[in-house]
Amino acid sequence: MRSLSRSNAHFKNANTKMPLGVSSNFRYWGDDKTIYIDHGKGGRIRDIDGNEYIDYRLAYGPIILGYGDERVDEAARQGMSVGGVFALSTELEYEVACRISKMVAAAELVRFSNSGTEAVMAALRVARAFTGKDGHVVMEGGYHGVFSEVMWYSEVEDWTPGQGAPQVLPYGEGVPALTRQLFHSVPMNDANALEDLLKAKHNDIGAFLIEPIMGNCCGIKADAQYMKDVREICDRYDVLMIVDEVKTGFRVAKGGVQELYDIKADLCTFAKAIGNGYPLSVLAGREDVMRHIGDGVVHGGTFTAHSVSLAAAAKTLEILDETTALADIESYGLKLQAGLSTILERRGIAHCFSGHPSLMGLFFADTVPSNYREWIHSDYAFYDALAPELHELGILVEPDSREPWFLCESHNVECLQETLDKFERAVDITLPKLKQKAVAAGGPIHR
Numbered sequence: 229m230r231s232l233s234r235s236n237a238h239f240k241n242a243n244t245k246m247p248l249g250v251s252s253n254f255r256y257w258g259d260d261k262t263i264y265i266d267h268g269k270g271g272r273i274r275d276i277d278g279n280e281y282i283d284y285r286l287a288y289g290p291i292i293l294g295y296g297d298e299r300v301d302e303a304a305r306q307g308m309s310v311g312g313v314f315a316l317s318t319e320l321e322y323e324v325a326c327r328i329s330k331m332v333a334a335a336e337l338v339r340f341s342n343s344g345t346e347a348v349m350a351a352l353r354v355a356r357a358f359t360g361k362d363g364h365v366v367m368e369g370g371y372h373g374v375f376s377e378v379m380w381y382s383e384v385e386d387w388t389p390g391q392g393a394p395q396v397l398p399y400g401e402g403v404p405a406l407t408r409q410l411f412h413s414v415p416m417n418d419a420n421a422l423e424d425l426l427k428a429k430h431n432d433i434g435a436f437l438i439e440p441i442m443g444n445c446c447g448i449k450a451d452a453q454y455m456k457d458v459r460e461i462c463d464r465y466d467v468l469m470i471v472d473e474v475k476t477g478f479r480v481a482k483g484g485v486q487e488l489y490d491i492k493a494d495l496c497t498f499a500k501a502i503g504n505g506y507p508l509s510v511l512a513g514r515e516d517v518m519r520h521i522g523d524g525v526v527h528g529g530t531f532t533a534h535s536v537s538l539a540a541a542a543k544t545l546e547i548l549d550e551t552t553a554l555a556d557i558e559s560y561g562l563k564l565q566a567g568l569s570t571i572l573e574r575r576g577i578a579h580c581f582s583g584h585p586s587l588m589g590l591f592f593a594d595t596v597p598s599n600y601r602e603w604i605h606s607d608y609a610f611y612d613a614l615a616p617e618l619h620e621l622g623i624l625v626e627p628d629s630r631e632p633w634f635l636c637e638s639h640n641v642e643c644l645q646e647t648l649d650k651f652e653r654a655v656d657i658t659l660p661k662l663k664q665k666a667v668a669a670g671g672p673i674h675r
């Protein structure tokens with residue numbers, strides 16, 4: 229049994245100074261389950277109790293090469309010597325912007341910020357300015373950051389199919405009810421739902437915000453035809469298509485998810501993998517749309533284009549663009565999926581993978597859901613029971629099945645074998661535990 233005694237003790241102290249003892253609600257896993265990290269290197273992290281984990285959360289996606297990558301860290305040190313921020317610009321911004329434009333066809337012009345939230349917030353503001361319409365549409369199950377206009381979600385866990393659309397609720401308290409008027413959502417892969425909505429409300433809606441591989445919803449994917457249809461529908465109703473590549477960008481392909489689908493967004497947002505963990509985000513897009521910045525639209529921020537983050541991004545993008553790193557990650561992902569499948573098939577456990585091998589959802593169902601409503605049909609209770617067993621054995625995956633597994637260049641053959649061995653053990657621990665639980669509850673035996 230893994231000891232978390234130092235983490236537990238630290239939690240008690242940290243909780244006296246920070247709500248939940250952490251800097252993001254999502255890092256709190258319970259008073260006795262919250263983990264504090266000592267350091268990370270490559271594809272592994274070590275907590276303050278000395279437990280080591282092969283990490284498939286990778287900070288929710290930014291770590292694309294590996295923790296503490298020497299090439300990127302050396303570049304960051306050079307960036308440090310530049311001096312940080314100046315309330316003026318440096319030449320490196322142009323260099324990184326050029327690299328982004330080379331890699332991503334839609335990125336005709338570029339502006340930098342610090343977080344994904346800031347980039348998406350700016351994208352919506354630019355879209356409002358360009359179209360003159362304040363509302364926006366997102367995918368059910370989508371997540372676009374922590375600003376009020378997108379902090380609404382579809383409640384599918386208590387929803388009954390056939391009883392209309394799921395209820396839309398705020399992510400917690402403090403989200404102004406007024407912002408609900410701007411927010412609309414539709415299920416993925418249902419172009420008619422978008423068309424019906426825009427037929428009725430196109431005078432109020434200026435932006436269609438989509439993550440074609442949903443990085444916060446098990447990697448549920450848009451069909452190629454759906455992407456073509458929604459591109460055409462957006463054009464017809466004078467709605468800008470914003471592709472949120474905060475998770476997929478510089479991860480699923482050099483040109484992001486737009487390259488995979490061969491689509492061109494009007495605006496797109498990037499963050500996470502761009503700097504291998506150093507904070508940098510990007511709003512990019514069509515020149516005629518982006519030129520509204522500075523010609524009516526305000527965009528900026530004290531810490532935008534920090535010299536350390538920019539230097540890290542320049543090096544990270546150079547590696548991703550000029551080496552086989554992304555292909556290597558994909559190949560690891562496919563081997564991992566094949567190994568996990570062998571273990572699950574031997575035990576007759578229905579499963580499938582969604583998303584992309586470098587950002588993959590693991591579903592306990594025969595087929596991948598095509599939208600968030602269908603997620604409720606997968607056996608997520610099995611995933612929920614399996615994840616803590618994996619943690620005990622030193623494999624760190626997200627406890628919530630809606631968050632995909634992330635892979636990085638540093639995941640190597642040793643990681644692969646160790647992951648598969650431990651996954652097999654975790655499955656064999658989970659199955660009898662669930663059986664016992666079902667017997668105790670007098671319910672049907674799970675599997």
Ligand SMILES: Cc1ncc(COP(=O)(O)O)c(C=O)c1O
Binds near residue numbers: 345
């Ligand atoms: C698709 C997407 N957009 C936006 C965000 C917000 O990014 P950040 O957490 O950097 O503010 C996230 C974060 O996970 C995301 O996955």
